[in-house]
Amino acid sequence: MVDKTVEVISVAMTKENLSDYPKYQLPVGYRFVMYQPGFDQAWARIETAVGEFNTVSDAVAYFHNEFMPYAAQLPRRCIFIQSDQGQVVATSSAWFGELFGSMLPRIHWVAVDPAHQGKGLGKALLTKTFQVFESLGESGQLYLTSRTWSWKAINIYLNFGFQPYLGEEPVNWNRTKVNFKQENELAWKIIFDKLNQE
Structure with a gap:
């Protein structure tokens, strides 16, 4: 679940070497499956359950806008975890983006259904x-974006070797009328304050 007690600020994280990452296994009772027709509904249900969207219909609309223009990529890049009972309970995408001006690999929309959190699914999903x-x-560099309210997930990203992005405003940040440097410093202070309280 996202932590809605903190101010919500977007952040970016980068990692220099895509091939260097910890290897985690799925626990017994779960398996990986790739995107199949109809999984937009499962994606929307999971992302709504963790608090990223107010309604499943909002999440479905977002999925269609963000991912369906690249529908042919979904079976190759959009990952799900399914329980032995057939329930889809987690998702991540090995996606791509131009946040920094050139196309780079991007880890995108990672989420685990709250009923299945605390079992190591998130780490296995990142692996x-x-x-x-x-x-x-x-290969090479990759990035992800997140928000302060996902500080628990950010802790996992740190353990996978991602670093806070502290440079100049990315070319395609798409946030107007804000001082990127000030906002970014505040965001990382919020995140590390929460992590230090754990």
């Missing part, structure tokens, strides 16, 4: 995401 990138022949 799988890196493996998908490698299977697609991608």
Whole structure:
């Protein structure tokens, strides 16, 4: 679940070497599956359950806008975890983006259904995401974006070798009328204050 007690500020994280990552296994009772027709509904349900969207219909609309223009990529890049009972309970995408002006690998929209959190699914999902990138022949630098309210997930990203992005405003940040440097410093202070309280 996202922590809605903190001010919500977007952040970016970068990692220099896509091929260097910890290897976590799924616990018994779960398996990886790739996107299949209809999984937009499962994606929307999971992302709404963690608090990223107010309604499933909002999440479905977002999925269609963000991912469906690249529908042919979904079975190769959009990863899900399914329980042995057939329920889709987590998702991540080995995606791509131009936040910094050139196309780079991007870890995108990671979420685990709250009813299945605390079992190591998030870490196994990230390992799988890196493996998908490698299977697609991608290498080098990658990035992700997140928000302060996902500080628990950010802690996992740190453990995977991602670093806070503290440079100049990215070319395609798309946030107007804000001082990027000031806002970014505040965001990382919020995140590390929360992590230090754990």
